[in-house]
Amino acid sequence: MYCAKLILLLGCFWISSSASDPADPLLVDLPNGKLRGRDNGNYYSYESLPYAEPPVGDLRFEAPQPYKQQWTDTFDATQPPVSCMQWDQFIRGDDKLAGNEDCLTVSVYRPKNSSRNSFPVVAQIHGGAFMFGGASQNGHENFMREGNLILVKISYRLGPLGFVSTGDADLSGNFGLKDQRLALLWIKQNIASFGGEPENILVIGHSAGGGSVHLQVLREDFSKVAKAAISFSGNALDPWVVQQGGRGRAFELGRIVGCGQASDSVTLKKCLKSKPASEIVSAVRNFLVFAYVPFTPFGPVVESPDAPEAFISQHPVDIIKSGKFAQVPWAVTYTTEDGGYNAALLLEEQASSGREWIVDLNDRWFDWAPYLLFYRDSMTTIKDMDDYSRKLRQEYLGDRRFSVESYWDLQRLFTDVLFKNSTEISLDLHRKHGKSPVYAFVYDNPANTGIGQGLAQRTDINFGTVHGDDYFLIFENIVREPQLRSDEETISRNFLKMLNDFVLSENGTLAFGTCVFQDNVGSSKLQLLSITRNGCENLELESFP
Structure with missing residues (x-):
């Protein structure tokens, strides 16, 4: 129809x-x-x-x-x-x-x-x-x-x-x-x-x-x-x-x-x-x-x-x-700390108590985790939901409590569950069932300020390379400072050239700087391009790092 x-x-x-x-x-x-x-x-x-x-x-x-x-x-x-x-x-x-x-x-x-x-x-x-x-x-x-x-x-x-x-x-x-x-x-x-x-x-x-x-x-x-x-x-x-x-x-x-x-x-x-x-x-x-x-x-x-x-x-x-x-031809990407969205808001101090939301997570994990990580409606029973919540907490935090000190482990959980794992699954399915080129890159180069600071309303935390740190080098965004560092200027130009060359390519070739992306279709291993402030590198992997 x-x-x-x-x-x-x-x-x-x-x-x-x-x-x-x-x-x-x-x-x-x-x-x-x-x-x-x-x-x-x-x-x-x-x-x-x-x-x-x-x-x-x-x-x-x-x-x-x-x-x-x-x-x-x-x-x-x-x-x-x-x-x-x-x-x-x-x-x-x-x-x-x-x-x-x-x-x-x-x-x-x-x-x-x-x-x-x-x-x-x-x-x-x-x-x-x-x-x-x-x-x-x-x-x-x-x-x-x-x-x-x-x-x-x-x-x-x-x-x-x-x-x-x-x-x-x-x-x-x-x-x-x-x-x-x-x-x-x-x-x-x-x-x-x-x-x-x-x-x-x-x-x-x-x-x-x-x-x-x-x-x-x-x-x-x-x-x-x-x-x-x-x-x-x-x-x-x-x-x-x-x-x-x-x-x-x-x-x-x-x-x-x-x-x-x-x-x-x-x-x-x-x-x-x-x-x-x-x-x-x-x-x-x-x-x-x-x-x-x-x-x-x-x-x-x-x-x-x-x-x-x-x-x-x-x-x-x-x-x-x-x-x-x-x-x-299709490319899919993630950043090393994509989970800064929406994890960083847990570091904001509540107006009523002055306490960070992450502290309350210790008592509310089983209530809030299904909403934070989007499995509230995909589980059959409450027991299934609680078992999964317990498994995630144990895998990423062990016996430690949720706190500002353990935030990076929580952010890693968010990155994996909300972004990275599904990127790998998408890539794997496309390489097995598709015919046209499929590419992937991971970006690791933190902005001075970004979504993490905006959500947490604080500048005393290092969030790593969060959601948008790559994309906002192509399109400016108010969550980061407008002035790019010299390394970001280079990356920005490389991204724009990447877009230009990709749309003009007759065979779907994708390149960034000196690196040519490797096609995942027909590949026995995952092909992932790593982009950092120092350049780019093609990785062959059994699974994402």
Whole structure:
């Protein structure tokens, strides 16, 4: 069904064979009319371009509909993208509501480079645990300074508005993933109007964006919209990406916002559509057991096979084993201390007691661990849950107590369970069941400040190379200082060259600096590239270090 719709949309979209008007590069023709962008010195920007009808009213909790409105006046493409409505972990205080429900846009950034008439394209899917974040959360000045690639940032629905699901055909979920899919289709069909090369599109994302990229790759028709993909610190097998228990959360959401004890999905959906979006999103606070835990109460699900336009109707493991996914070059990554998200928040001192959350973990481990590590809904019995919690604590801490002194062991647990282990499993499955190149790298080079310090609200702890320390060298982020060290400048340039060469490669070759990635497909051992401040090195491993 989804494939048939894709072919229909490919036929319906108007394709431009030329870029913007050479006499006025800020003016661009699209099927909807003319738009005018902004001159930013070394690049042009065309922001907040709608790719879908506003997902409001009757279109809330539905698959996105292609944008069809016609502009009688020149569309103002100088306004930065608004974030989709969200309960944002990184807003301090009790009220974390931000963004708008009408938010489905793409933003295009084109370099000024007189040496070329067209550019390969990088489409970016932002992170934020499927709950928060936005196209503007990561900067693009470093990216545009190189002048070789067009960048397109995608906005998509988040939290309950993007992912609430009752597990049946009536409220299927994955609306945010379907948004991403339609945006990628828009890019494929319209990017030539901006000087982009529709045959050279690389899709990348970080964290939930990385998980999203992998989920997009797991659709066979992804090869119709992109040439290659990279998932930074997030993939479809991470335990927080595709979760169980969505139906219970959907009906609990209805109860919280005043839908009573809705007896069926149709009734629940009708009621939820009648409620203010702000009430639905603010209800997220009721699903958090403390602080922002769990960090993904609403995220991707396996949809019912009879759901209209289902995005995935099998678990990612089963999709990979079937071999029925897009055969495009794909890379997956992690950092040595990725688990700093969300472990570092346990070092924040509570306002009421001045005590760190990690100290309370000694008495609350069996209550909190299933939420912190996302096995609350995947275990059959409470005993199974407690046994697993006990096993994890014993393996990583032994008989020691949770404390600031034992934080690094806890962070290692988070890294392994939430990121590293599933990266290895994904790599192993793809090398066994895929045909196109599959690559991996691990990054170990701590930033001076990063997500760890931001979550813990303290600077006296060494967090190592945490979540985002690599990706934020490509796209600036407010959690780290804007000034890069000299070693980071070199790595940043190598990353940008890596993206450029990857999207242009005819055989899917991937390289970083002086190192050429080794393909895992057909390899008896895991091929992992290690990137540090001193350079890069190819490793052959039985398992990840």
